[in-house]
Amino acid sequence: MYIGLSSLRIRTHFVIPTLNHKPKSSIFSLLNSSFSSMSYQKELVAAKKAASLAAKLCQKVQKSLLQSDVQSKLDKSPVTVADYGSQAVVSFVLEHELSAEPFSLVAEEDSGDLREDGAQDTLERIRVLVNDTIASESTYSVSPLSADGVLAAIDSGRSEGGAVGRHWVLDPIDGTKGFVRGDQYAIALALLDQGRVVLGVLACPNLPLAPLGVQSSAGQTGCLFSAVLGEGTYMESLDGSSPVKVNVSPTENSEEASFFESYEAAHSSFDLSSSIAKKLGVKAPPVRIDSQAKYGALSRGDGAIYLRFPKAGYREKIWDHAAGSIVVTEAGGIVSDAAGNPLDFSKGKYLDLYKGIIACNQKLMPALLKAIQQSIEEKAASL
Numbered sequence: 001m002y003i004g005l006s007s008l009r010i011r012t013h014f015v016i017p018t019l020n021h022k023p024k025s026s027i028f029s030l031l032n033s034s035f036s037s038m039s040y041q042k043e044l045v046a047a048k049k050a051a052s053l054a055a056k057l058c059q060k061v062q063k064s065l066l067q068s069d070v071q072s073k074l075d076k077s078p079v080t081v082a083d084y085g086s087q088a089v090v091s092f093v094l095e096h097e098l099s100a101e102p103f104s105l106v107a108e109e110d111s112g113d114l115r116e117d118g119a120q121d122t123l124e125r126i127r128v129l130v131n132d133t134i135a136s137e138s139t140y141s142v143s144p145l146s147a148d149g150v151l152a153a154i155d156s157g158r159s160e161g162g163a164v165g166r167h168w169v170l171d172p173i174d175g176t177k178g179f180v181r182g183d184q185y186a187i188a189l190a191l192l193d194q195g196r197v198v199l200g201v202l203a204c205p206n207l208p209l210a211p212l213g214v215q216s217s218a219g220q221t222g223c224l225f226s227a228v229l230g231e232g233t234y235m236e237s238l239d240g241s242s243p244v245k246v247n248v249s250p251t252e253n254s255e256e257a258s259f260f261e262s263y264e265a266a267h268s269s270f271d272l273s274s275s276i277a278k279k280l281g282v283k284a285p286p287v288r289i290d291s292q293a294k295y296g297a298l299s300r301g302d303g304a305i306y307l308r309f310p311k312a313g314y315r316e317k318i319w320d321h322a323a324g325s326i327v328v329t330e331a332g333g334i335v336s337d338a339a340g341n342p343l344d345f346s347k348g349k350y351l352d353l354y355k356g357i358i359a360c361n362q363k364l365m366p367a368l369l370k371a372i373q374q375s376i377e378e379k380a381a382s383l
């Protein structure tokens, strides 16, 4: 089952969230207590502002992309413009709002291609979009960025991250394939402190505010999820409603659980997830969505499980999971690799993993890990 803008009449398991699980291992409790005594309020305000403004930019580009003819839909430049523009806006807003702090950003894009001959028109389109977006924020009275200013803002994202100090982690458009199709995508921004994700924000412009599965073709879309370590996960509309606390599905019964996976078959093994779901007795069909919007939907209990099994050799990047993972864990869920190991964001740009990434509530995790192990063994034996 696939969720896009045009097909929201789907049925997924949705449970009114009631639980707020906390990690139970003592090491996590200790780490949590030392980190949660720190306040990241200023950073949270800046991150929400940055992601919301970047979402505005992306929405504008997606709208014109969808209105354009087939020929220009095949042209990759709208994605390029939105990717770079989103990264420049986030970088600008964070530096502007947090100017007193040292700034390090690990982000997906760099300006190399934009500095090549022939890229001037694209760069000019980005510059105009970025300046229009920044000017739409009434609290900023800054002079417009020059082309060099835009390139510099993009290149602020060249940090390598790591276990020491603070690093912002950004995917300016996660789910670019969904973005081009007119479907789900996310602006995903997280903050690492000493290698640990302490804050995450996910802007999902096309995700319905109503839970997936609630029939509402005219429902409002545009969700902003935010989480700070030890403080829970909240969701508000991108238009600025009051944040509401969200929690993962409390279901203990895997037969009732529905699961999320990538829309793109190349990003995850659907065979493996189907075998796992069968072992768990899951009745609902998979819910396929692009991007970390999956983590957002999981955090509010729209479904109970997230399964991601890339091909052997694929290396996951931290910006594809940092924001989403804290949004889910602060909503009471667990995010781990396929063997149950926590994700380690302290090793630079990449995650070292066993087989894939999974998420669900604490009660479902033991059965899920068992089903995964059995399915992996069966698959290996059949080769």
Ligand SMILES: Nc1ncnc2c1ncn2[C@@H]1O[C@H](COP(=O)(O)O)[C@@H](OP(=O)(O)O)[C@H]1O
Pocket: 108, 171, 173, 174, 175, 176, 177, 261, 262, 263, 264, 266, 267, 268, 289, 290, 291, 292, 310, 311, 314, 317, 320
């Ligand atoms: N072969 C592959 N296997 C797994 N993930 C892949 C992949 N190729 C690309 N991706 C990642 O999957 C992300 C999209 O995730 P999802 O499958 O959940 O929609 C992409 O993010 P970008 O769109 O930012 O490049 C990209 O980083």
Ligand SMILES: [Mg+2]
Pocket: 171, 173, 174, 175, 319, 320
């Ligand atoms: Mg991505």
